[in-house]
Every structure is written in C-alpha cells, then in structure tokens.
Amino acid sequence: MPLYENLATRLRGQIRRGVLRPGERMPSLRGLGRQERVSVATAVEAYLQLEREGLVEARERSGYYVRAPTAPVPATRAIRLQSRVPQTLRNPALLGVLDVLLREDLLPLHVATPALELLPSAAIASATIRAMRRAPQSALDYGTPQGSRELRVQIAKRYLRAGVDIDPDEVVITAGAMEAISLALRSVTRSGDVVLLETPTYYGLLQAVAALGLRVIEVPNHAGSGIDVACLRTLLARHAVRAAVLVPNFNNPVGSCSNDADKRAIVAACAAHGVVLIEDDLYGELAYSGERPAPLRRFDAGGSVITCGSFSKTLAPGLRIGWALGAQRTPDIVRAKCFSTIATAMLPQLAIADYLARHDFDRALRRLRRELATNAQRWRAAILHHFPDGTRVSDPAGGMTLWLELADGIEGQALFEAALARGIGSLPGHLFSTRGDCRNHLRLGCGLRWSADIDAGLRELGRLATKLRGS
Numbered sequence: 001m002p003l004y005e006n007l008a009t010r011l012r013g014q015i016r017r018g019v020l021r022p023g024e025r026m027p028s029l030r031g032l033g034r035q036e037r038v039s040v041a042t043a044v045e046a047y048l049q050l051e052r053e054g055l056v057e058a059r060e061r062s063g064y065y066v067r068a069p070t071a072p073v074p075a076t077r078a079i080r081l082q083s084r085v086p087q088t089l090r091n092p093a094l095l096g097v098l099d100v101l102l103r104e105d106l107l108p109l110h111v112a113t114p115a116l117e118l119l120p121s122a123a124i125a126s127a128t129i130r131a132m133r134r135a136p137q138s139a140l141d142y143g144t145p146q147g148s149r150e151l152r153v154q155i156a157k158r159y160l161r162a163g164v165d166i167d168p169d170e171v172v173i174t175a176g177a178m179e180a181i182s183l184a185l186r187s188v189t190r191s192g193d194v195v196l197l198e199t200p201t202y203y204g205l206l207q208a209v210a211a212l213g214l215r216v217i218e219v220p221n222h223a224g225s226g227i228d229v230a231c232l233r234t235l236l237a238r239h240a241v242r243a244a245v246l247v248p249n250f251n252n253p254v255g256s257c258s259n260d261a262d263k264r265a266i267v268a269a270c271a272a273h274g275v276v277l278i279e280d281d282l283y284g285e286l287a288y289s290g291e292r293p294a295p296l297r298r299f300d301a302g303g304s305v306i307t308c309g310s311f312s313k314t315l316a317p318g319l320r321i322g323w324a325l326g327a328q329r330t331p332d333i334v335r336a337k338c339f340s341t342i343a344t345a346m347l348p349q350l351a352i353a354d355y356l357a358r359h360d361f362d363r364a365l366r367r368l369r370r371e372l373a374t375n376a377q378r379w380r381a382a383i384l385h386h387f388p389d390g391t392r393v394s395d396p397a398g399g400m401t402l403w404l405e406l407a408d409g410i411e412g413q414a415l416f417e418a419a420l421a422r423g424i425g426s427l428p429g430h431l432f433s434t435r436g437d438c439r440n441h442l443r444l445g446c447g448l449r450w451s452a453d454i455d456a457g458l459r460e461l462g463r464l465a466t467k468l469r470g471s
Contacts, residue, residue, distance in 0.1 A: 002045075003038055004038075004042045004043075004046045005046075005290040005366075007032075007036055008045075008046040008049040008050055008289070011026075011046060011050060012050060012053070012055060012289060015055050015056075015066055022066050022067065023065060023066060024065065024066045025062075025063055025064070025065050026047070026056060026063060026066065029044060032046075048370075049290070049370070049373075050064075051064070052288065052374050052377065053288050053289060053373055053377075053397070054377050054395075055067055085217070086194040086215040086216065086217045086239060087217075087434065087435075088210075088213075088214075088216070100427070103425070105423060106420070106423055107423060107425060107453060108445070108448065109425050109426055109444050109445065109448075109454070109457055109461070110425035110427045110443070110444065110445060111425070111448075112252055112313075112399075112400050112401050112447060113313065113317050113445070114313060114314075114368060114372070114400060114447040114448075115447060115449045118367070118368050118371050118447075118449065119314070119315060119316060119364070120315065120355070120359065120364045121316070123355055123359050124315060124316050124351060124352070124355055127351045127352070127358070127359075128348070128351040130351075131347060131350035132347065134350075134354075135350065138346060138350065139346055139347040139350055140346070141346065142342065142343055142346075143343040143345075143346040144343060145172075145335075145337045145338040145343050146171075146330075146334050146337075147171070147173025147323075147343070147349060148173060148349040148350060148353055150350070150357075151173060151349045151352060151353040151356075152168040152169075152173065152323075153168045154352075154353050154356040154357065155323050156168045157356075158356075158361075159297070159307075159325070162284070162292050162294065162295060162298070163294060163298050164294075164295055164297050164298050164307075166297075169330070170326050170327055170330045171323050171324075171325055172323060172324045172326055172330060172333050172334055173322070173344045173349055174308075174321075174322045174337065175320045175321075175344050175345075176320045176322040177280060177308050177309055177310035177312065177322040178204050178208065178322075179341070180309070180322045180324035181208060181245060181278060181280060181308050181324075182211075182212075183324060183333050183336045183337055183340070184243075184276075184278045184326070185208060185212055185214070185243060186212065186336045186340075187329055187332035187333050187335070187336045188243050188276045188278075188332070189212060189214055189242050189243055191212060191213035191214065192213060192215065193214055193215065193243070194216070194239055194240060194241050194242055195209055195214050195215070195216060195217075195242060195243045195244065195245060196217050196218075196219060196232070196235060196244035196246075196275070197209065197216050197217075197218055197245055197246075197434070198219055198227060198246060198247060199218040199219070199221065199432070199434065199438075200254060200403070200429065200433050200437075200438050201221065201247065201251065201252075201432060202247065202252040202253070202280070202432070203427075203431045205247075205280070206433075206434060217235055217241065218433065218434055219231050219232045219235055221247075221251050221254055221256055222254075222256060223255070223403060224256060224394075225256060225258075225259075226251070226257055226258030226259070226262060227248060227256075227258050227266060229265045229269070232244075232266060232269060233265075233269050236272075236273045236275060237273070241273065242276065243275060243277070243278055244275050244276070244277050244278065245278045245280065246266065246278070246279060246296070247279075247282070247283075248262075248263055248279065248293075248295075248296055249284040249287075249293045249295070249398070250283035250284070250286060250287075250396060250397070252282075252283065252401050252443075253401045253402075253403045253427075254394055254396075254403045255395075255397070255398070255401055255402065256394075257287075257293050257397055257398060260294055260299075263294060263298075263299055264299045266296065267296055267299040267300050267304070267305060268299075270304055270305075271302050271304045275304070276304060276306065276329070277296060277304055277305045278305075278306045278308065279295060279296045279297065279305055279306065279307045279308065280308055281295050281297075281307050281309040282308075282309055282313060283313060283398060283400075284309065285314055285365055286313065286314070286365075286369060286398045286399050287369065287397060287398040288372060288373035288396075288397055288398050289398075290366065290369060293398075295307055297325060300327075303327040303328040303329075304327075305327065306324055306325065306326055306333075307324070307325040308323065308325075309322060309323055310322035310323070311352055314364075315352060315355070315361075315364075316348075316352075319348035319351070320345075321344065321348050321349060369398075371449065372398075372400055372446070372447065375400075375446040375449070375450055376395075376396060376400075378450045379402055379444065379446045379450075379458065380393055380395065380402065382454075382455055383402070383404065383444075383458060383462070385462075386458055386459045386461070386462025387404075387461070387462040387465050387466070388407045388410075388462070388465055388469050390407030390408055391404060391405070392404070392405040393405075400446050401443055401444070401446065402443070402444045402446055403429075403442075403443055404441060404442040404443070404444065405441055406440045406441065406442060406465060407469055409468070409469050410465055410468050411428075411439050411440055411468075412428035412429040412430060412438070412439060412441050412442045413428045413439065414468055415442060415461070415464060415465055416428040416442065418464045418467075418468065419460075419461055419464060422460055424461060426442055426443070426444055426461065427444075428442060429443065431443075
C-alpha cells in the first residue's frame with residue numbers, strides 16, 4: 001500500500017473513533033509530515049484521499065478540517081419485504097430493461113460501468129498486440145474450458161493480496177461475472193430449488209435465477225450496514241434453501257458493504273444449513289479508501305463458498321473476462337462451461353494475463369478509485385441540491401452506484417419514463433427486487449467522469465422529480 005494510503009487509513013480511523021472530531025482542524029501539511037515522518041507530498045495525497053471520501057474539507061488559507069455530517073442526507077430507509085416465502089420471479093419489468101440498455105441516444109446516468117478514459121485502455125491494447133505476436137496460434141484457437149493457466153495464476157495472486165489463498169487449479173475463466181454466477185447456479189441447483197437473494201439486488205441476478213426456474217426467498221440489504229444477518233439466519237432455519245447468491249462488497253444498487261463479523265456469520269450460517277454460497281465479488285477492488293474489503297471466501301473453511309468476479313469494472317468491460325473460484329465444485333463448473341460456451345475466448349485472456357504480469361494494476365486501481373470517490377461525492381451533492389426535499393440518497397464507500405429514495409409522492413417508474421422522454425437514462429427501483437418492490441426508488445450509476453452534461457442531466461432529473469411531486 002502506498003505511503004499516503006497508509007497515512008489516510010490511520011487518519012480515517014482516528015476520525016471514526018472520534019479522536020479527531022467534526023469541525024476540528026487537522027494538522028498542517030508540514031506538521032503532519034513531521035509527525036508521521038513523511039513528505040509534504042504524501043501528506044497532501046492523504047488529505048486529498050480523505051477529502052474524496054467526504055471525511056475532511058479544505059478551507060481557503062486555513063487548512064483541512066474534519067467534515068461535520070452533512071445536514072439533509074438521512075439514510076435510505078429499510079426495505080419492507082412483501083413476502084418471506086419462496087416464490088418464482090414475478091417482475092415483468094425485468095423483460096424490458098434491455099430495451100433501455102441498448103439505447104445509444106440517452107445520457108447514460110443508468111449505467112454502472114466506468115468511463116473508458118478511467119481505465120488503462122492503452123496498456124490493454126499493447127498487451128493484446130503482444131499476446132498476438134507471442135502466441136498467435138494459442139490466441140486464435142479454442143482454449144480449454146477452464147481457461148488460461150497463466151491468467152488463473154494471476155487471479156490467484158490477486159486474491160492472495162486480499163488474504164485468500166487460492167489454488168489456480170480451482171479458478172474457472174468465464175465470459176464475465178454473470179456467466180460465472182450462472183454456471184455456479186447450474187452446477188448446484190435444479191429447477192424448483194429455493195435460492196436466497198438480497199433485496200434490493202442487481203437485476204441481472206434476478207434474470208439468471210428466473211432463467212433456471214428457481215424460486216427465491218429475499219433477505220434485506222440495508223444501505224450503510226449491508227446484509228441483514230439476523231433475517232438470513234431466520235430464513236435459513238425456516239426454508240430448505242439450496243444456494244445463496246450474495247453481494248457483500250458494495251452491493252449494486254445500494255452500495256453497502258457488510259463488515260467482517262457479519263461476513264463470518266453469513267458463511268457460518270450457510271455452512272450449518274448446507275447452503276452453497278455464491279459470492280458476487282465484482283466490486284471488491286473498488287473501495288474508495290483503498291482498503292480492499294474481505295471476500296466471503298476468506299471466512300470459508302469448508303469449501304461452501306464459490307466466489308465470482310470479473311475485470312469488467314476495473315480493466316476492460318468489452319473483453320468479458322470473469323472467473324469463478326469453484327473450490328470443491330470446480331469440476332462441476334468446468335463441465336457446465338464445456339456444455340454451454342465450450343471455452344472463453346483466448347486472446348483477451350492472454351492479453352489480461354500479459355497486462356497483469358507487466359503493469360502495475362494497483363496503480364491503475366488507485367486512479368480509478370480516486371475518480372469514483374470524487375464522482376460519488378459530486379453526484380450526491382448535485383442530487384441533494386437539485387432534487388426536492390425529502391429525497392434520500394445512499395452514501396457508498398465503494399462501487400459505482402447510487403440508490404435514491406424519492407420524496408413522498410414520487411414513483412421511480414414515473415420519473416424513469418419522464419427522464420426517458422428527455423433523453424436521460426435511469427433505472428426504476430422496482431427492477432431490483434423479485435416482486436417489484438422499491439417503487440419509490442431510483443438507481444443511478446456514477447462511473448462516468450463529472451461534466452457539464454452530467455450536472456445538467458441531474459438538474460433536469462431533479463426538476464422532473466419536483467414536477468411529479470406537485471402533480
């Protein structure tokens with residue numbers, strides 16, 4: 001970890017413990033440098049990191065101060081579940097979401113992918129050329145269903161940095177995280193089985209479950225605290241759940257991150273009830289603080305966790321390279337892969353393996369996290385400024401989505417439709433639950449670079465919300 005991130009971590013801890021209190025002046029840059037035995041440049045970077053996270057603020061000619069909690073940002077309220085019995089998917093709106101995603105004429109406030117200029121695209125292009133020159137036959141031929149050994153080793157190294165010891169032979173390369181999750185579900189469930197999902201959760205997971213004819217039981221995910229462990233234990237005790245598909249790190253759409261104690265409890269509860277835990281770790285590398293949260297796999301002693309991930313949010317969305325860490329179920333996942341897409345394209349596998357071996361991926365991640373942290377603060381500030389009073393918005397510590405609870409009297413679908421008519425993309429909250437709950441919510445992505453167009457789009461969304469509230 002760079003010096004400035006180490007320093008920011010220590011200062012962050014002091015702020016959260018109340019050693020440094022809201023409104024208190026932080027040490028001067030030179031004073032902090034002397035105190036911590038670092039350069040002024042390192043102190044500057046540490047303060048900038050904390051500023052991006054909204055923990056400190058710079059005051060002209062005065063220095064940095066611990067930021068007081070901002071006034072009108074009440075947390076989004078807990079979701080009320082309509083049912084706690086297993087049921088098949090009953091949300092017709094999921095069938096139409098692709099129509100929005102395919103439109104190219106919208107201001108894309110609905111997408112949860114980073115702007116390409118925030119990714120190391122030039123380095124990936126060079127790695128692709130090198131892969132073709134070095135091994136043209138391998139790059140253009142069929143690969144094995146399990147994927148490139150070279151890439152599997154690199155993925156195992158990434159998880160070792162997160163405190164998880166992975167055997168490269170249990171890694172299965174897939175066409176993105178969604179294929180990994182679908183293969184894992186196919187390998188452990190049969191039509192009619194019950195699976196546990198969070199609510200709200202990514203609509204793609206709901207679509208994957210529906211395609212396999214599975215029944216769903218939902219556990220709440222709360223903004224700020226993550227998966228409701230007490231509810232999860234109750235549901236597992238009452239129902240014969242076969243698998244759980246959970247997003248513990250920066251859930252899409254809420255952006256919440258479960259703490260380590262809750263993660264340990266989740267893994268233990270699933271293991272005790274014989275539930276296969278499929279972890280979507282897509283956003284795990286995107287903590288704004290730079291402190292990578294632990295995957296559920298770190299707390300798994302019995303091989304009950306299948307961890308799925310992807311480079312789509314951190315390196316190159318279009319290359320579609322993901323993975324499943326199958327543990328003892330790796331042979332079943334490989335078999336399912338072989339019977340579906342046979343193998344993942346080899347050229348992007350070799351290109352990413354080359355990039356990871358030759359380049360400083362962590363440096364690229366630091367840049368991406370900085371931009372996303374800044375984006376999240378700017379988007380939240382604009383939403384609170386432009387939207388009517390009573391609007392609540394999540395305050396994520398990572399990822400690239402914001403979850404809005406709209407002011408009383410405004411439905412997400414109505415605002416979504418009004419925004420579409422104005423050429424602005426968004427996603428209504430009812431897409432993110434089995435039965436179409438969260439009807440007064442809206443999800444926005446904040447992976448695009450801040451611009452005048454983004455500001456204008458959020459201003460127009462706020463105007464439309466105000467109009468709907470008064471109608």
